[in-house]
Amino acid sequence: MELLDGKKVSNQIKTEIAAEVAKMRDRGEKVPHLAAVIVGSDGASLTYVGSKVRSCQQIGFESTLVQLPSTTSEQELLKKIEELNQDADIDGFIVQLPLPEQINEQRVLLAIDPDKDVDGFHPTNFGKMALDMSTFIPATPFGILELLERYKVETQGKHTVVIGRSHIVGRPMSILMGRKGWPGNSTVTLTHSHTKNITQIISQADIVISALGVPNFLKAEMVKDGAVIIDVGITRVPDETKEKGYYITGDVDFENVSKKASFITPVPGGVGPMTIAMLLKNTLLARERHRSKK
C-alpha cells in the first residue's frame, strides 16, 4: 500500500507557486490576490477559509477575507460580488458554500465573473470543463487529478466508481475521470443515494472516489484487492478528549481498507490540503490570464 500524501504534495505545489510569485515580485509585477466571501460563522467553514488565508500569506499572495453576517440578504451578497467583480486588484474569489437558506445558490454562482471564478463553479467554466476547454477546474477534483498524476496512478481503462454527485466534488470528478487523456480515460460509474446494489458496484471498482460525508461508509469487505481509494469525506466528530473538542474523519475505514488498497488517501492530510493548493494554483492562473489580457 502506498499513501497518497496530500499534505506533502500540497506543500510541494505551494513551494512551486511561491517561486512563481517571487519572480513576479522581482519583475515588479502585481502578485495574485485571492478573496473569499463567507456568510455566517459555521465552524468548519471558518477553519477552511482561515487555512486558505494562511496559505496565501505563506506563498506571497495578497488575500482578502469578506465576512458577512448569517442574516445577509441575497441582494446584499450580490452587491458584494459585483464589487469584487469590478475590483481590478482582485484576481479571483470564492463564495464559501453552503449559503444560508434565504440566499439562492444558483443566482450567486451566476453572478461571479467567470474570469475570477477560481472555484470553477460558474456554468461557463463548468461547461468548458465538460467540453475539454481550458478553464478553472474545481479545486477538489483538480487536487485529486494532481495526486493521481504525481504518484503515476494508472487510470486508463480502469473502472472508477464515484460516490456522491454534488456540484463541487462528485459530478465534476465523474466528468474529469472520463475525459480523454491521463489522468482520465477511465470508465466511470457515478453513484448516489438512489443507487441500487451500490455495494456490488463498488466491489467492481479499480478506483473508488468517496464523497458522501458518512464516516466508516467504505469498509474493507466492499473493495477489491489492489483498489485505489480516494477519501474526500470530512466529518467532525465531537470528542472532549481532543484539544479542539472534535476530531475529523473521512468516509473510509482507513485501518482495514488500507490493508487491501494499492494507493489510499488519509484524512486528514489527503484531499483537503490538495483542495487548498489547487485553489491557489487557479488564482495564479487567473493572475497570468489577467496580465496577458492587458
Ligand SMILES: NC(=O)C1=CN([C@@H]2O[C@H](COP(=O)(O)OP(=O)(O)OC[C@H]3O[C@@H](n4cnc5c(N)ncnc54)[C@H](OP(=O)(O)O)[C@@H]3O)[C@@H](O)[C@H]2O)C=CC1
Ligand atoms: N476534502 C475536501 O477538500 C472536501 C471535502 N468535502 C467533504 O466531502 C463530503 C461530501 O461533500 P459534498 O460533495 O459537498 O456532498 P453533499 O453533502 O452535497 O452530497 C453528498 C452526496 O452523497 C450522496 N449520498 C449520501 N448518502 C449516501 C449513501 N448512503 N449512499 C450513496 N450515496 C450517498 C448524496 O446522494 P443524493 O444526491 O442522492 O442526495 C449526495 O450526492 C463531505 O463530508 C464534505 O465535508 C467537500 C468538499 C471538499
Ligand SMILES: Nc1nc(=O)c2c([nH]1)NC[C@@H]1CN(c3ccc(C(=O)N[C@@H](CCC(=O)O)C(=O)O)cc3)C=[N+]21
Ligand atoms: N466555494 C467553496 N469552495 C470549496 O472548495 C469548498 C466550499 N465552498 N465549501 C466547503 C468545502 C469543503 N472544503 C474543504 C477544503 C479543505 C479542507 C482541509 O484542508 N481539510 C484538512 C483538515 C481541516 C480540519 O482540521 O478541519 C485535511 O483534510 O487535512 C477541508 C474541506 C472546501 N470546500
